Amino acid sequence: MDRLARFQRWTGWLTLLLLGVALTLVVNAPADFQQSNSVRILFVHVPSAKMSLLMYVAVTVCSIWVLVRRSETADILAAAAAPVGAAFAAVTLATGSIWGKPMWGTWWAWDARLTSMLVLLIIYVGLMALRSALDDPQKSARATAVMAIVGAVDLPIIHFSVTWWRTLHQPPSIAGPGAGKIHIAGPLLTPLIAMAIAFIALGAYMWFVNARLIRASRRLEQLDTEHEEHG
Amino acid sequence: MMLRAAYRIAWKDVMGDFRRRSTLSAMLFFAISVLVVFQAAFNPDRREAMQLLPGLLWVTILFTSLVGLGRVFQAEEEDGAFEGLMLAPLGRGVIFLGKWLGNLVLTVAVEVLLLPLMLILFNVDGWSSLPAVFGVLLLGTLGLTGLGVLLAALTQAARSRETLLALLLLPLVVPLLIAGVQATAALLSGQGELTAWVRLMVVFDMIYLALAPWAFGWLVEE
Numbered sequence: 443m444d445r446l447a448r449f450q451r452w453t454g455w456l457t458l459l460l461l462g463v464a465l466t467l468v469v470n471a472p473a474d475f476q477q478s479n480s481v482r483i484l485f486v487h488v489p490s491a492k493m494s495l496l497m498y499v500a501v502t503v504c505s506i507w508v509l510v511r512r513s514e515t516a517d518i519l520a521a522a523a524a525p526v527g528a529a530f531a532a533v534t535l536a537t538g539s540i541w542g543k544p545m546w547g548t549w550w551a552w553d554a555r556l557t558s559m560l561v562l563l564i565i566y567v568g569l570m571a572l573r574s575a576l577d578d579p580q581k582s583a584r585a586t587a588v589m590a591i592v593g594a595v596d597l598p599i600i601h602f603s604v605t606w607w608r609t610l611h612q613p614p615s616i617a618g619p620g621a622g623k624i625h626i627a628g629p630l631l632t633p634l635i636a637m638a639i640a641f642i643a644l645g646a647y648m649w650f651v652n653a654r655l656i657r658a659s660r661r662l663e664q665l666d667t668e669h670e671e672h673g
Numbered sequence: 674m675m676l677r678a679a680y681r682i683a684w685k686d687v688m689g690d691f692r693r694r695s696t697l698s699a700m701l702f703f704a705i706s707v708l709v710v711f712q713a714a715f716n717p718d719r720r721e722a723m724q725l726l727p728g729l730l731w732v733t734i735l736f737t738s739l740v741g742l743g744r745v746f747q748a749e750e751e752d753g754a755f756e757g758l759m760l761a762p763l764g765r766g767v768i769f770l771g772k773w774l775g776n777l778v779l780t781v782a783v784e785v786l787l788l789p790l791m792l793i794l795f796n797v798d799g800w801s802s803l804p805a806v807f808g809v810l811l812l813g814t815l816g817l818t819g820l821g822v823l824l825a826a827l828t829q830a831a832r833s834r835e836t837l838l839a840l841l842l843l844p845l846v847v848p849l850l851i852a853g854v855q856a857t858a859a860l861l862s863g864q865g866e867l868t869a870w871v872r873l874m875v876v877f878d879m880i881y882l883a884l885a886p887w888a889f890g891w892l893v894e895e
Contacts, residue, residue: 564844575831585827588888596845603848
């Protein structure tokens with residue numbers, strides 16, 4: 443009967459299994475000949491970056507579904523996906539900074555990808571703020587869905603314009619990403635792919651847990667108002 | 674017919690504003706105070722002012738437009754006339770167009786006054802490129818107000834509406850801001866890429882002026 447709970451249980455076990463395998467691979471991976479052990483943070487960084495974008499795709503799909511079908515389930519799923527995506531974006535920025543300090547010599551550079559990721563995080567936060575600032579649940583659902591779609595249209599333009607701006611301006615002077623074509627050696631690539639797959643399961647698990655929480659709290663609110671009405 | 678209706682809505686907003694002199698003067702004096710604060714913070718000499726002007730111009734316009742956008746639906750919200758407007762036998766897109774046009778007129782009016790004022794206050798000799806800079810400014814304003822009015826509609830019933838509007842609008846207009854600043858700088862200094870940035874602004878404008886009326890329709894549908 444309860445599909446969400448089943449999804450949650452399944453993805454939970456799957457995450458545990460996949461993370462176990464992936465982390466074993468990460469621990470056994472050789473250290474990079476230039477970056478030594480700092481390279482290991484990329485096993486968290488890269489999958490997080492992918493997941494922060496993937497969660498936005500999920501938000502957008504659910505938002506279209508909200509507008510077309512007025513589905514409450516889609517609204518719950520959209521509401522649940524945003525904080526998960528924001529968390530992944532924040533982890534991406536944090537791990538990128540930690541990696542950047544020893545590798546680039548700076549915590550932060552206004553590189554194209556860093557800037558777009560930061561904007562993505564702000565858009566996630568904006569979505570969450572908009573949702574909580576509207577009292578009428580119907581209005582809140584529609585407004586947030588429209589905003590999510592506007593953001594989905596804007597994100598490629600932002601990424602494109604920031605990249606263009608940087609390349610028109612000057613080529614990356616520090617050894618930033620894109621400065622040289624980067625090849626990842628096989629022994630590092632396998633754990634990276636394993637981590638990416640594990641993170642997909644992790645993201646889905648977090649999404650479903652959050653969706654169940656939101657659904658439960660909405661039901662509770664509903665029961666509360668019904669209880670008051672009946673005295 | 675439809676355009677006429679949009680024009681009537683815009684006219685109502687602009688005339689109402691002129692009679693009360695509220696939004697226009699609020700925007701203008703807000704813009705001037707941004708200039709004063711900027712001058713106090715950076716105290717640029719003539720050469721520095723020339724370099725800072727494009728960025729300052731666009732940041733001032735951006736912040737000033739937030740003042741205007743915060744009020745686009747205020748009159749309707751306060752006396753519950755929004756439902757009345759929605760009951761009008763018009764497409765939602767037309768209503769959006771009217772509200773957008775009204776906001777556009779006010780924002781452009783502020784810009785017309787602000788741009789020469791900035792050249793005077795910062796002692797920058799950019800008079801020869803003034804019409805071209807104004808053209809770029811206008812181009813950016815189309816997209817800025819198009820997206821802005823849509824976001825104003827999204828947030829009109831929200832708590833702490835104006836903060837939320839800024840939080841939503843500012844990240845989304847980053848492409849417009851980059852293109853506008855770069856194009857303005859190219860015009861003022863006579864070097865650098867111009868057409869590529871203008872093209873980006875045109876694309877941004879087209880996307881949002883096509884998307885916003887639809888999105889507005891989805892938003893207010895009962």
